[in-house]
Amino acid sequence: MPSWAVLPDKERWNLVGYLKTLAPEAFKEAPKKLELPKEVASSEASIKRGKEMFEAIECHKCHGTDGRADGPSRPELKDEWGHPIAPANLTKRWTFRGGPGRTEIATRLAAGVLGTPMPTFIDSVEKPEDIWHLSNYIASLGPERPSYATLITVTAARGDIPDDPNAEFWKKLTPSTIPLMGQVIQDPRNFNPSVDLVAVRAAYNDRDVVFHLTWDDPSESKGDGKQTFPDAISLQFPPQITASTERPYFLMGDANEAVYLLRWEQGKGVGEATANGPTKIAPIAGGEAGGKAVYDHGQYRLVMRRPLTASGEARPTFRPVVFTPVAIQAWDGGAGETGTRMSLTSWYYLRLEEPQSSRRFVIPPVVAILTLAAMVLVVRAANRAR
């Protein structure tokens, strides 16, 4: 069914009128128009009231305490045809069926979402205007549209970079948001990927390069090996970073060209591996990588670190200012993702910013002084000549 927005409004309504005559029984009674309560503008007080209502009417049962679709009823939800259905992640408004705007959210709250477990709440809030307070609260949980990054900047840090994913250090860095797609090239494919977005923060010092990844996953899964598997994520790099624009095959390399993976797996922790395709992954012995992951209300936050310089053919050495190819793969093991059933990106670039040195505080004043001196000389010379 394509979109018929190409037809003028009037023509579309005419079509609606005609289609209704095909099933006259179903349209015998005039439809009732849903009237939303009087709009309440978003404000701190309204958002606060919305949060109270969110808790009172137990939205968290499906949508999770922080809105990340990890509520206790989540695994059992079915649509009206008996197929499993995931609740909306309220921090990702652009994925909402009914649209991301405040009025659209209020409409879904009031009317429910037909065919899904989402019920109508118009008669089930304390006061009708609570629909708007809820809508304002939900809108406050995340942006209307994601802003995707094209380049990951690795910040030059002085001193230690913490392993704790919740450390203040990481909150101060601006994340680069990278979209992920289902892997649909190699069987078995993944048409309905779970992880659609990873926020990357990164920093380096004179010893290590450290990556901080944040992504939503509705369940912390170690896997039973049959239907569920360990959650995992990996950062992929070419084994050697050269000036050449040629990179290994983005889907975890191929038989001719390997890729290097810095990966984390639930229960195993951080490790390094070489891959010649998604089914040929070999751990690198004597791994120098480390890190720490935390899981909190439907979200993983992970720190992975490794030395800047590396020995051998399998591991890349990271150098400042060089554009370094990077790709991401993620597995939501709780949703049955493993092996080629993953979400992934094609190649992106990351760049270690120039080392922070005191030169930037010294050179500009020196240049300024020299320029001034030169000007003074020129003026003097001119005066003498007169």
Add this chain to the structure above:
Amino acid sequence: MRKVATAGGVAALVIGAAMWWAASVAAQGGGTIEADVKYNGAPKVEKLKVNKDTEKCGTETTIEHVVVGANKGLANAVVSVPDAKGATKAKGVIDQHGCKFVPHVVVMQPGELEVKNSDEILHNIHTYSTANPSINKAQPKFKKVMTEKLEKPEFVKVTCDVHSWMLGWVAVLPGLGAATDNNGVAKIENVPAGKHKVEVWHETLGKQEKDVEVKAGQVTKVSFELKGK
């Protein structure tokens, strides 16, 4: 002789009148159908562990697909007389209690259904119907009673998406009817005398029909045996 004859005539008249009166009362009150529904198979009650709201729902629960009592009596079947009209107009009442729908099968006539929430947690009443508009309404803890309308005869499945094991049915009947008890017995009173079709319905075992003749003031027994599919 004449006196005797007169007395006899009066007596006959009185008796006749009494009989007519008795008959009309019986016809007004009608007869009773006592249906006995049996199932020649194993009960199917799904047991499962509860992982949320355990303080209200308990830690274990059951889904009652087929409940069989003593003497193979089938519970939760609905026996109805579709053409027996003029019944009571009482509302149907369904309660959400202990994260179960109570009763499992509500029998009502087209009209209002009172939906109660005795659990003080969020439920949502989600109906699956074709003749009636389907309902999917949230019922948070502070909303103790809601009234819904089911205006067309239909067997309506009721679920709760918050607690996926919750399953109930509302039998909206065109005529008289009753649900069977744990022994598989259902009594329908005040059925007008005459020939009727009696129908039995069960959520998983389907339907059966039988013809009965109801006599005023009498109990007419009818028995059904449903078979597993």
